[in-house]
Amino acid sequence: MERSRRSFLKILGISTLGLGTLKSVDLLAKVELGEAVYERNPKGLTGKRWALVVDVEKLDEEATQKAIEACHRIHNVPDYGDDEEIKWIWTDKYGHAFPGQEYDYLAAEIEEKPFLLLCNHCSNPPCVRVCPTKATWQREDGIVMMDQHRCIGCRYCMAACPFGARSFNWKDPKTTYWNEHEPPNPTYPVRGKGVVEKCNLCAERLAVGEMPACVEAVKDSKAIVFGDLEDPDSEVREILHERFAIRRKPELGTSPNVYYIV
Amino acid sequence: MYNKGLVITGIVIFVLFFTSPFLIGLVKSGPPPEPELSPKAKLAKQCVEAKEYMVEYHMQMLDEWRNEAIREGKRIYVATDGKEYTVSLQNTCMDCHSNKSKFCDQCHNYAEVNPYCWECHIEPKEKL
Numbered sequence: 332m333e334r335s336r337r338s339f340l341k342i343l344g345i346s347t348l349g350l351g352t353l354k355s356v357d358l359l360a361k362v363e364l365g366e367a368v369y370e371r372n373p374k375g376l377t378g379k380r381w382a383l384v385v386d387v388e389k390l391d392e393e394a395t396q397k398a399i400e401a402c403h404r405i406h407n408v409p410d411y412g413d414d415e416e417i418k419w420i421w422t423d424k425y426g427h428a429f430p431g432q433e434y435d436y437l438a439a440e441i442e443e444k445p446f447l448l449l450c451n452h453c454s455n456p457p458c459v460r461v462c463p464t465k466a467t468w469q470r471e472d473g474i475v476m477m478d479q480h481r482c483i484g485c486r487y488c489m490a491a492c493p494f495g496a497r498s499f500n501w502k503d504p505k506t507t508y509w510n511e512h513e514p515p516n517p518t519y520p521v522r523g524k525g526v527v528e529k530c531n532l533c534a535e536r537l538a539v540g541e542m543p544a545c546v547e548a549v550k551d552s553k554a555i556v557f558g559d560l561e562d563p564d565s566e567v568r569e570i571l572h573e574r575f576a577i578r579r580k581p582e583l584g585t586s587p588n589v590y591y592i593v
Numbered sequence: 594m595y596n597k598g599l600v601i602t603g604i605v606i607f608v609l610f611f612t613s614p615f616l617i618g619l620v621k622s623g624p625p626p627e628p629e630l631s632p633k634a635k636l637a638k639q640c641v642e643a644k645e646y647m648v649e650y651h652m653q654m655l656d657e658w659r660n661e662a663i664r665e666g667k668r669i670y671v672a673t674d675g676k677e678y679t680v681s682l683q684n685t686c687m688d689c690h691s692n693k694s695k696f697c698d699q700c701h702n703y704a705e706v707n708p709y710c711w712e713c714h715i716e717p718k719e720k721l
Binding site: 368 | 665669673684
């Protein structure tokens, strides 16, 4: 049979079209769900600008240790005991925590006291500005959050943070630490090698209506108070209205949200 | 056709040679393993969604879950049947599928995929 070039191309075109539709019919036949629905826990705490007020006088050394211990236990923070330490919440001297606000003949009590330090969850966080993958970002409630899934370990955020609140996992915590120690909280993950981690203001606890671990640990003395700065009736606003408080390195313009009553 | 025998043998050898990786794979890997359900998962009868959907799309769902939970702060998943689940691999999925080696690893090893979930997420303790 003789066939013209024209009719051959026609048939070719129609067959390609047919084959194409076959493929899409096949796709349509697959199991499909409607738009997935995700919700927030109605018990979760909501705010616009979370803040902590640390009353240094009420927070003695024992309470400080209690707060640190509670945080590290809940978040499975390893304790390497060397210079590769992982810091979520830690202590340092006044002169190191508040450089520029120290002076000679500082009250001995203040000079020697270990100050409880953690991520300031700045309103203007420099770590967020430099993160190339948005692994760290600012949530609507002000928490400077970390998505460990997305961190590529470039450590720009560590260079940007003026408070030393971020730590890099030089070694794999699972093989170098957690194989010897039981992770204290089996409901919370650990971290992998090559990611940066820091305090997340207990976002996972706020989501189910619980207070941050450090606040909870010293709740009897009310030495650390947690609340929403944008809410004029909140406890933190009340305290700040009555007492004078200082913040770490405010001159850098990051607007830290952890206040210290000295 | 000239040299019929040679040409056809040549073609056969050529086809066998180029499909050899697939053929060897077929023989070596054997039939795909069946994921085993833990007693708890068996009792529940259904996963968060239908079995067929989970088989095909669990990885997309887990990816969505981690983004919704961590980035959007939405930690409750409303399934198609209206049931609500906490969005958590470690606490929800693995609570039922506590037999990771028989439920996850078998197939992942067979298919040579290496999901890095367990570099951070703590796997359930299995009674061996």
